[in-house]
Amino acid sequence: MRATAAPLRLMLLDDHEFILHGMSHVLANQADIQVVSTHHTSRSLLDALRNTDVNIVVIDYSLSPGEVDGLNLIKAIGTRYPNTRVIVISSLHTPATVALSLRCGAVGFVGKELGAEELLKAVRTVAAGRIYLHPDMEGELHRNNVATHPLGPADADDAEPVAALVSTQGLTLREREVLRCCLDGLSVTEIARKFSRSIKTISAQKQSAYRKLGLRTDNELFKLRAQLEGW
Structure with missing residues (x-):
């Protein structure tokens, strides 16, 4: 049996x-x-x-x-x-x-x-x-080519939820910089001034980061941050 x-x-x-x-x-x-x-x-x-x-x-x-x-x-x-x-x-x-x-x-x-x-x-x-x-x-x-593979040793700061959001989605270094500034409340114009880049360049980098994260709006970004940080 x-x-x-x-x-x-x-x-x-x-x-x-x-x-x-x-x-x-x-x-x-x-x-x-x-x-x-x-x-x-x-x-x-x-x-x-x-x-x-x-x-x-x-x-x-x-x-x-x-x-x-x-x-x-x-x-x-x-x-x-x-x-x-x-x-x-x-x-x-x-x-x-x-x-x-x-x-x-x-x-x-x-x-x-x-x-x-x-x-x-x-x-x-x-x-x-x-x-x-x-x-x-x-x-x-x-x-949207959003990364789903597990976090590895190369993902620095992966113990912090928002650091994981910024650092581990296949974002370029400049896209990460722009996203961190967005999370700090800076506008596209302010970010462009901070890094001495054009508004058009910053806007393109921001939209590329959003696309890789599967986000569409600033509201979705901050809502996700609130979820990650338990607000």
């Missing part, structure tokens, strides 16, 4: 009870999946991981104020529990957010607006050792 494969062991994290209950219900009803525990806070999840081995954790990208979330939580799980794979769920998923999540160690990203079948597909894809992205998001990342 062929031995039955052990079910995939999962932990779930979301600070919204309704979403957490819905995810748990969908996943727990699958014969090949066991939901070991559900959590409303990152501290509760990390405490549980300290005592229990699981194959996959599904985490919300943006939790309540004061929580460890986003890139910092992905990194923490990857550092402490390298054999546990991370799938991120979020209602906010610009290409930059998705790419940075993958670069920091996540192996899947699912938009909250997608159906339950999409989450199941993500879990099974990741369990098979592959990265999961919805085809539309994967296509957008490829079209």
Whole structure:
């Protein structure tokens, strides 16, 4: 008689009870999946991981104020529990957010607006050792040539979320300079004056940086920064 494969062991994290209950219900009803525990806070999840081995954790990208979330939580799980794979769920998923999540160690990203079948597909894809992205998001990342490979030793300051944003997306040195100045609140004219370049050149470098990050507007840049820094 062929031995039955052990079910995939999962932990779930979301600070919204309704979403957490819905995810748990969908996943727990699958014969090949066991939901070991559900959590409303990152501290509760990390405490549980300290005592229990699981194959996959599904985490919300943006939790309540004061929580460890986003890139910092992905990194923490990857550092402490390298054999546990991370799938991120979020209602906010610009290409930059998705790419940075993958670069920091996540192996899947699912938009909250997608159906339950999409989450199941993500879990099974990741369990098979592959990265999961919805085809539309994967296509957008490829079209914009946004880097998704994991952070390496050459990525200086990669412990800082905003440094990771500026330093690790295939940006040129001058594009990085312009982006840092934008994050400091300088206008294109002020940046041009600072580096003795033309406004046209600075504008082109800024737009190139935005394209590589999957951003379209200054508002998206600052919204992403706020997410990364937990504002």
